[in-house]
Amino acid sequence: MAKVVSIGNQSFESIREKDNFYVDKTLFIREWWDSDDAVTLITRPRRFGKTLNMNMLECFFSNKYKDRGDLFDGLEIWRDEKYRELQGTYPVIFLSFASIKQVRYDETVIKIKDELIRIYNEYDYIMKSGIYNANEKMQYQSVCVGMSDTVAQEALKNLSNYLSRYYGKKVIILLDEYDTPMQEAYVNGYWEELVGFTRSLFNSTFKTNPYLERAIMTGITRVSKESIFSDLNNLKVITVTSDEYSKCFGFTEDEVFAALEEQGLSSEKEKVKLWYDGFTFGESRDIYNPWSIINFLDEKKYKTYWADSSSNGLINSLVKTGSSYIKIMMETLLKGETIDVPIDEQIVFSELDYSEDAVWSLMLASGYIKVISSDELTGDRRKAVVYKLALTNFEIQLMFENMILRWFSPAKMETNEFIRALINGDIESMNDYMNDVALKTFSSFDSGKHTSEKKAPENFFHGFVLGLMVDQTENYIITSNRESGYGRYDIMLEPIDKTNEKYPGIVIEFKVINPRKENTLEETVASALEQIEEKNYDAELIKRGVKEENIHHYGFAFKGKEVLIDGR
Known part of the structure; x- marks a missing residue:
């Protein structure tokens, strides 16, 4: 029992x-x-x-x-x-x-x-x-x-x-x-x-x-x-990079899977791993946070239990008010990619005001990012180490997407209207909403001189749209930058209930205008839609049981703060 x-x-x-x-x-x-x-x-x-x-x-x-x-x-x-x-x-x-x-x-x-x-x-x-x-x-x-x-x-x-x-x-x-x-x-x-x-x-x-x-x-x-x-x-x-006591705090994968079996939830192993695995302590991988696991065992629902157990106020403030460098790095992490930064695990809180790298040290210690690999940084008197870092797991990604949503979204009602327009194929309403967002908020997240202005709006809206969809996790499995067909799509929404035509499968591609190839945003958005079809991004959705006729394609085209959305 x-x-x-x-x-x-x-x-x-x-x-x-x-x-x-x-x-x-x-x-x-x-x-x-x-x-x-x-x-x-x-x-x-x-x-x-x-x-x-x-x-x-x-x-x-x-x-x-x-x-x-x-x-x-x-x-x-x-x-x-x-x-x-x-x-x-x-x-x-x-x-x-x-x-x-x-x-x-x-x-x-x-x-x-x-x-x-x-x-x-x-x-x-x-x-x-x-x-x-x-x-x-x-x-x-x-x-x-x-x-x-x-x-x-x-x-x-x-x-x-x-x-x-x-x-x-x-x-x-x-x-x-x-x-x-x-x-x-x-x-x-x-x-x-x-x-x-x-x-x-x-x-x-x-x-x-x-x-x-x-x-x-x-x-x-x-x-x-x-x-x-x-x-x-x-x-x-x-610390979290030490080998000592690496399995004494948090649950190992064997412990989690045994608990799922005890509770009659063996079929949930793969999804539980996606949501809650990913913490690393020293050489130990596949460590799960206990708070999310015990709450999942109790409620048997997928939620951001650990991320919601605190206001995350300090991290929220450091990222929101941080430099363009920090925001660029956050964009990279939200896209499912890794960043390389030096880490000094001795946190000096006073340095957080001026040291960009101190922010990553705090985020690593706090569990928001995990170590993929590391190399010693020679010649540094504080013996910092360069770490390859990634967001810890899907739960943490949803937390940051929701955080960004709170920064940049206008009223919640407007957000809900955009989601309804996305699901219902209301292109006009989607364009009205996105252009209003671009006008009011894009400068707040300007990636600045240290990144390509060409990629800045694409990166921003990629993370922004993901954040808008946080509330749809009961209806959709949301993935980003994954392989399907002959390439990697930007965002895919897989309906959980494949038989409910109210929730279509959705594939989204983002593109910034290329003046050498395109003269107008109309040409750019057409290129985005063509890419979805040419690369056969629908393949993954169809494989999982979504009817081909119930899949919506959306192209998002950008030129500075101008946005054009079209769909098929």
Whole structure:
């Protein structure tokens, strides 16, 4: 019987007690412990199981869970007798910065202090012991509302001292989503202030803490060592390009396919792979984001689950306000092609304002793009590497297309009118809409001097039209730049219901006027339509069951901001 999929449950204890759907990641415990690293920072995109894995570590090591081996019974780690003996034997401090998203520096520090107070309240019973003197008890009580920054910065180190003496063992510290406040600080303009506070907190906790056994931090980005980790020479950093822990976060293809079989969805493997596969960690390929998979298992519908689980505000802002170079690269990615850029995985948020390459570093860390291959960049003092990058998967492509739609589309009503005109073959309405869009918005996405003006409108409208069709994913399978017949079409819309003549098959070809061959847009659009027929782009649609008489051809011709659409 298929297990119940619990959406949003990040409690390892709850999932195991209720026997909910769970993909076994307990070998992460062994890999981390066997590494013998003092302080480990692991970066992964959001919704990739970081919090659940950290909670799993707490359940395994914390003496609060002594004699709770039942939580691990039947899982991989429990087959190793050595690790059975480790379960529930350490004092563990587990804290999270995930909810610290304030717009002001003072409010952020207050929230960090509140998290420290919560941890201290959890362990206040140890102060009833006679092993602490009066000064130590006063210090413990000083971690309270209104505490100074200095008290807060030393709080975790001091608590490590008290716990290690009480239990006779050094502590394990788990800090989840360490970089959430840093991202908010960048967006809201108090980065430098927060760097100073956080540097002192981390140095005290992870560097000069003699009561620390091990520590793990998780986050989305690797924030520059020169900022908050300046003195942490004992820090082991694991990023999305590292081989360590490559299968501990996210689901492997074998795990996904096994889950589909368990849920009676074996026939969906190919489409699930198209939508949600594509993440790469180190040498591990075919990693799926867990959030989309568990939501698909629950709803059994194809949606942009992961892309919609956040506002994507920072990426949206960086691309929208970025230079023509960034927009050109985004056009390339949206066409299904790759880009080659140098990547320095140490994110320096202040560089995002002027470093175009820093944007790609952030997008890679955040999971929006994936590594195809890499080459070392010689002679660069920061040892950047040139990566060949592509959009991660179909879900991410839809997210960006929808993002562009929100930037450039006029009213939603007008968008719906264009889609209706496209499906119904209303050429006049399509021309009215597209020429209005070109007049009002094309200059906002001008590719500038660094690309061919000839290709700029074609690239823009290609991505734009794809974005307009996002809402049609329930009616159409939408593909771009794929082979069919004797060439590669620009956009193809394959109706999901081949028997419903209301939704025709659609093939679209974009062309910019070539003054050497054509004198008018009419000649250019005719050339586009001829190409569709000569290259037999209908072949793929007909092969998949679409009737030849229910296929519409559209040619889009461009000359600067002028657009002409015709169809057959």
